[in-house]
Amino acid sequence: AQKVTQAQTEISVVEKEDVTLDCVYETRDTTYYLFWYKQPPSGELVFLIRRNSFDEQNEISGRYSWNFQKSTSSFNFTITASQVVDSAVYFCALSAYNQGGKLIFGQGTELSVKP
Amino acid sequence: EAGVTQFPSHSVIEKGQTVTLRCDPISGHDNLYWYRRVMGKEIKFLLHFVKESKQDESGMPNNRFLAERTGGTYSTLKVQPAELEDSGVYFCASSQVNAFTDTQYFGPGTRLTVL
Numbered sequence: 747a748q749k750v751t752q753a754q755t756e757i758s759v760v761e762k763e764d765v766t767l768d769c770v771y772e773t774r775d776t777t778y779y780l781f782w783y784k785q786p787p788s789g790e791l792v793f794l795i796r797r798n799s800f801d802e803q804n805e806i807s808g809r810y811s812w813n814f815q816k817s818t819s820s821f822n823f824t825i826t827a828s829q830v831v832d833s834a835v836y837f838c839a840l841s842a843y844n845q846g847g848k849l850i851f852g853q854g855t856e857l858s859v860k861p
Numbered sequence: 862e863a864g865v866t867q868f869p870s871h872s873v874i875e876k877g878q879t880v881t882l883r884c885d886p887i888s889g890h891d892n893l894y895w896y897r898r899v900m901g902k903e904i905k906f907l908l909h910f911v912k913e914s915k916q917d918e919s920g921m922p923n924n925r926f927l928a929e930r931t932g933g934t935y936s937t938l939k940v941q942p943a944e945l946e947d948s949g950v951y952f953c954a955s956s957q958v959n960a961f962t963d964t965q966y967f968g969p970g971t972r973l974t975v976l
Binding site: 750779781783788789790791792793796837839841843846847848849850851852853854 | 870892894896901902903904905906909916917920950952954956959960961962963964965966967968969970972
């Protein structure tokens with residue numbers, strides 16, 4: 747069975763602080779994708795990143811970075827120098843090869859960045 | 862290029878009534894997915910269309926839910942009769958051709974409240 751766990755339900759930081767959102771996944775498949783989506787207050791789910799199971803390279807995009815570690819089944823997301831506009835609910839998701847593309851989501855982490 | 866659109870954005874109905882949600886995927890996307898988030902919980906898969914065919918409807922909660930995808934374009938999700946536990950946000954997503962390798966892009970969701 748596939749499962750995604752985001753243990754942090756809510757995080758509150760002050761602007762300019764760095765923050766890491768944790769994501770732990772479970773799957774028996776060796777071929778899978780991991781995703782992060784952002785849900786701002788407006789409600790839509792915005793795609794941030796996708797990483798396949800054969801690529802453990804960390805990725806950096808501006809203030810965002812992602813750390814994929816198969817040894818610990820984790821795909822953590824760090825925001826450097828957080829801004830108020832980063833306030834949103836962030837979802838980690840898994841898509842396993844034998845599941846036809848359906849996404850398995852974690853419960854989401856609500857990030858609040860205060861000025 | 863227009864993104865995934867959903868209508869209505871909000872719907873408030875009474876228990877026992879019928880509601881129909883509509884999703885227009887990104888033009889040319891073969892895959893269309895429905896997901897649902899019940900308050901505070903994870904986003905859960907409902908079903909997957911490839912063009913006009915249902916590929917996987919394992920997540921549909923019961924036979925009060927009926928999904929269609931006319932001509933492989935837009936999709937509707939009908940709930941009849943609605944129950945209190947059907948309240949939540951219904952998301953639609955679409956992806957191009959390959960259900961596993963192509964990224965799913967989400968619409969803004971329809972917030973359904975059943976009173």
